[in-house]
Amino acid sequence: MTVVTRFAPSPTGFLHVGGARTALYSWLVAKAAGGKFVLRIEDTDRERSTQPAIDAILEGMEWLGLTWDEGPYYQTKRFDRYEHYIAQLLAEDKAYKCYCSTERLEQMREEQMANGEKPRYDGHCRDNPAAGGDSYVIRFRNPQTGSVKFHDHIRGPIEFANSELDDLIIARSDGTPTYNFCVVIDDWEMQITHVVRGEDHINNTPRQINILQALGAPIPEYAHVSMILGDDGKKLSKRHGAVSVMQYRDDGYLPEAVLNYLVRLGWSHGDQEIFSVAEMTELFRLDDVNKAASAFNTEKLNWLNQHYMKSLPVERVVPYLQWHFTDQAIDVSKGPALEQLLPLMADRVKTLKELAAQSRYFYEEYEAFDEAAAKKHLRPVAREALEAVQDRLASLTEWNPASIQQAIQQTADDLQVGMGKVGMPLRVAVTGSGNSPSLDVTLAMLSQTQVVGRIARAISYIMEREQAQ
Known part of the structure; x- marks a missing residue:
């Protein structure tokens, strides 16, 4: 069996961190097994799906290096495949037309909630040949007995009673297929063997398994990853x-x-x-993924x-x-x-x-000295050291770290001061701030003319400071 995984984002926004981790896990499962990684764009929500979002997803995947072997497939270009299977389920009486009005469904849900019941479709049109009208949705005829069991690679054995699952809408009143149905057909036709996705899809899994079984399709293996929390322990946002x-x-x-x-x-x-x-x-294995939030x-x-x-x-x-x-x-x-x-x-x-x-x-003149660094290091007392080191650096015939370091050291020795008394004013003069790599290398990366000119600028700054006192 060839392992085939997929990443199937909805193009309603950028590729977020959680989606990228899911994509990575799916990609690793496929690569480790020498299999295939499929990219699928689930764009059936036409109102919210946008081309910029699609572009952002593709750009993010490419930047991460998560290249795909097949795709990208777009669900909006596969409507004929979904319609084919919806017609098949209707013909086999595994789906039915539901004519219930929005008003009836809302009233039903309100009564169920008032009675402390879980809101779910009551099956009014399931076996009611008298129902009819011009507007209808198509519902999957979900089994009413037994349960759906599957082994999740991350969470272990999971079971849902079919009595808790209502008859899912698989086609809207305008004929467009719904998310849960498109996913089933895509996973089947693209021969997906492992589905890695967020834990928010756990409740969709039994519904999708029932549809796959109704179609006589193989059931993929599932792994539902936990959410990612921020530094503060709250959902990442x-x-x-x-x-x-x-x-x-x-x-x-x-x-x-x-x-x-x-x-x-x-x-x-x-x-x-x-x-x-x-x-x-x-090294990566799905079974080793922690089910706790990260x-x-x-x-x-x-x-x-x-x-x-x-x-x-x-x-x-x-x-x-x-x-x-x-x-x-x-x-x-x-x-x-x-x-x-x-x-x-x-x-x-x-x-x-x-x-x-x-x-x-390193590439352009700084606009101004860092205020704190200049206040501390470009004081009148630093003028003598800067003038002395300027002369030594200007007279160098070789411009490299060794000769620069020697010039700075000789200046400090001549003035009988510590290296810091020369080095720090020089650093601020040349870089505009009090932070840089070692001075010998920093200055060597600049031209001799640049360095001498910037020291002159610092000396002028000190002189102006003296006059202002």
Whole structure:
């Protein structure tokens, strides 16, 4: 048997974190078995489904590297298949036309709720040949006795009594098929063997199994994953920050970090935290997924992201880093190559967005000194050190970390002060702030002319400060 899994989002919004984790789990099941992964767009809700949402889902999947073997299939292009099977069920008396008005159904539900009963269709048209009219829906004739049993890979054995399941509408009054019916036909015709989806679909599963059995179709294996909670223990939502996969891209995370983080939201393998895609594929098992809700931890994601920024081949990370420089309108042609910058800065930041923002001074003049850093380090007492180090740096015939470091050290020795008395004013002068990698490497990444000019700017700032006193 070829293992075939699917990811079947509804295009009513972006690809969210929970959906991405479901997609990853489904993808891993297929890849581990040498099977196929199908992408299906469940767009039967025409009012809420949009092309931008479809584009966002496809973009998110591609960014994560969750490539599909078949699809994307669109349910709106498969209506002829659904109509064929609806007609078959009607002909076999496994479905029937229901003429009940909206008013009757609403009154029925109100009475059931008033009596403390579970709202469900009462079967009025099920065996009532006298019922008729111009408007009707089509309902599946659900078994009234027995139960539906299935083994969930995550939750174990699950059973529903058929008496608790009413006759599901499988076609609306306008003839369009409903979600639960489309899913059944799609899973059957696409030969889906394993259905991995959110726990909110558990109640749909027995209804879908009954329809599959009525059609004589095989029953896939099921796994219903738990929800994801925010850092505060509440259901993950926009108030927790990014919930869209592409928002994580925009916030400076690498897809490897997001995938590694998502696979660990409910699954583990001993104490291991870092997983390559190859390791995930080899080690992941649905039966090992925890059925308890998983809590999102932004700090751990940041830690993973920094790990991948530092450990992945530079050429793998640079295209993603370039995206952030472009997004922040920083022209990288006017400074060091990103291949040089990344190893220098990766230890100091958690995201690529942060790296780009903190590296702006390498590519363009900063607008102003950081106020706190200037107040502390660009004081009149620092003027002598800056003038001395400016002279030494300007006279260098070789511009490299070793010669720069030697010039700074000699300046401190000549003035008989600690390195910090020279280094910190110099750092603020050159970068505009009090934070940067080691000065020798930082200055070497800039041109000699840039460095000398920025020191002159800092000296002028100090002189203006002196005059204002």
